[in-house]
Amino acid sequence: MIAPAGSVDRIAAALHANGLVLRGGFNFTTGNAPPTGSSGAPAAAVLLVGQAGAAPWPYFLRWRGQQPQAIANPLDTWSREVIGAVAEAFGARAVSPSDRPYLPFQQWAMRAEGLKPSPLGILMHPQYGLWHAYRGALLFEDELPIQAGETAPHLCDSCVEKPCLKSCPADAYSAQGFAYQSCLTHVRGAGGSPCRSGGCLDRNACPYGTEYRYPPEVQAFHMASFARATN
Structure with a gap:
C-alpha cells in the first residue's frame, strides 16, 4: 500500500512549524x-527529520523556558516531543x-540524501556544509511516494587545503x-576555552555552508553537552 500523495508535504509543514525539516x-x-x-509490523518507509543551520533554536529555547532545569538532555527531549507529535498525527513511529x-x-541519511562523510565524520551537505543535523526519523508501515536521493557533489573531494x-x-x-x-580532555581543560565558547575549531574552519553556521551560543550549548559526557 502507498500513502496518499501530499502526505509528505503535510508532514514537512508540520515539522516546519518548529524549525525542523524533512x-x-x-x-x-x-x-x-x-x-x-x-x-510492530516491519516498517515500509522512513523519513529523516533534521535541521538546516540553527533554525530550530528559537523554538527549542521557548520550550526550554517552560521546563524543569534538571532535564539531562533537553534538546533530545524537545526533539522527541516534536517529532513524536508529528508521528502520532500521521500514523508513524518516531x-x-x-x-x-x-x-x-x-x-x-547517506541513502536518503546521497551524502558522504567529511574528514570530521559529519556528513557533508552540498548546501549546508557541516551545519546540519538529524534529530529523528519517522517510520511508516505503508510505502510513501518518495525515492532515495541521487549522490550529491562531495565538496571535500575538491577541498585541497583541508583546514578542518x-x-x-x-x-x-x-x-x-x-x-x-x-578532544574531551582538551575541551575540559584550561586551554579549551575557545572550543567551549565558540565550538569545534576544526568544524568552524570548513569553508562550506558558512551562512548556515550555528551561532556561538548554539555551538557553546553543544560543546557543553559534549564536555559533560562520561568516559
Missing part, C-alpha cells in the same frame, strides 16, 4: 531488515539517533579517525 527518505526494499513501525539499540541513522584537519589544538581529527578522549 531530510529525505526512502522505501525499504527486500533484504533491508527494517525496524518496526507503530504497530525514533531518535540516541535510541538503544542504535539504529543506522547515518546509513539512512589543521585547526584543532589537540589534533583530535586525523586520517586515523577521531581521538575522542584527547
